[in-house]
Amino acid sequence: MPLAPQRPEDRLTEEYYTPVRVPPGVAALASVPDTLAPGSPAKVGILDLSFAVRGGRTELVGRYQKTPLQIMRPLWIDPARSGMAYVYLMATGGGIAQADRYRMDFHCGPDTEVHLTTQAATKIFRMEHDYASQRVHLTAETGSYVEYLPDPLIPFRDARFYQRTEVTVAPGATVVAGDTLTAGRLARGERHAYRMLATDLRVSRPDGTLLAIDTLRLAPGQPGTGVLGPGVFAGRDHVASLFAVTDRVPAAELADTLHEALAGLGVLYGVSVLPRDCGAWVRLLDDSPVRVAEAHRAAWHAARRLLTGHPPPDLRKP
Numbered sequence: 001m002p003l004a005p006q007r008p009e010d011r012l013t014e015e016y017y018t019p020v021r022v023p024p025g026v027a028a029l030a031s032v033p034d035t036l037a038p039g040s041p042a043k044v045g046i047l048d049l050s051f052a053v054r055g056g057r058t059e060l061v062g063r064y065q066k067t068p069l070q071i072m073r074p075l076w077i078d079p080a081r082s083g084m085a086y087v088y089l090m091a092t093g094g095g096i097a098q099a100d101r102y103r104m105d106f107h108c109g110p111d112t113e114v115h116l117t118t119q120a121a122t123k124i125f126r127m128e129h130d131y132a133s134q135r136v137h138l139t140a141e142t143g144s145y146v147e148y149l150p151d152p153l154i155p156f157r158d159a160r161f162y163q164r165t166e167v168t169v170a171p172g173a174t175v176v177a178g179d180t181l182t183a184g185r186l187a188r189g190e191r192h193a194y195r196m197l198a199t200d201l202r203v204s205r206p207d208g209t210l211l212a213i214d215t216l217r218l219a220p221g222q223p224g225t226g227v228l229g230p231g232v233f234a235g236r237d238h239v240a241s242l243f244a245v246t247d248r249v250p251a252a253e254l255a256d257t258l259h260e261a262l263a264g265l266g267v268l269y270g271v272s273v274l275p276r277d278c279g280a281w282v283r284l285l286d287d288s289p290v291r292v293a294e295a296h297r298a299a300w301h302a303a304r305r306l307l308t309g310h311p312p313p314d315l316r317k318p
Helices: 008-012 251-262 289-308
Strands: 044-054 057-066 069-071 085-091 101-108 113-118 122-124 132-140 145-148 153-155 160-169 174-182 196-204 210-218 238-245 268-273 279-286
Touching (some): 008 044, 008 057, 044 085, 057 085, 101 113, 132 145, 132 174, 145 289, 160 174, 174 196, 174 289, 196 238, 210 238, 238 289, 251 268, 251 279, 251 289
Parallel strands (some): 044 101, 085 113, 101 132, 132 160, 153 174, 160 196
Antiparallel strands (some): 044 057, 069 085, 174 238, 196 210, 238 279, 268 279
């Protein structure tokens, strides 16, 4: 993972916020919008945060933000882990529009404890030209415990979106990362009405050793790209994943814990250890957003208790 530039102006170069290796199905949609073009001031959102242990707790020691991405100050709301910093990621525009280019970098230093989440679900608005993209880079150094758990991604009709998440986990560090994807604005009858949705998750060691890859390509209506099959949504409306990369406990024990947390909740799910026994992961599906959220939360809570000995606090979301 490339190091973040030191000068603010370097973060505004096209190479910094433009995704690399854009999937062909997304790249084919590139065009010049009749509104603001990619790279325009209002179309580039950047968030670059660095954390370090100071005075016995995790502090935000470096911050660069460019609207529409921003944060408020970190919160320390966990009575069981008083030094853990909780950070809510926010977008002032209300959602992601055509030709938007977002990039977020999180550097979590040795022995830090950080929880990153969004203030609300991320809406991907309707697009007539080009596409939108988001790059996420998360680095966890030795001894750190990091959770990256954004709220669901909701693609509107004709949305076009690519997200690439790169997670670098040092030996001795723990990262719990999850996501939830919906079929669209179901209350408005928009079920898989988006044009193209693609995501890539890559987990590796600092030396480049690959630990895991998760790739998703959704293009409803295009031949050979069904989104309802057993390998994708399996006829359901919501799909969620949780990855826990750690060497604090054996991978098999973590997988068993996740399985036990989800058994009996009424959702379709699968659990497995990750390659190289570096942790475990779960994927779950259901038609109910409530059941999916509860199951995803149950898996996270179980992993947190096993890995830290304590449950997470109430995040005070609606």
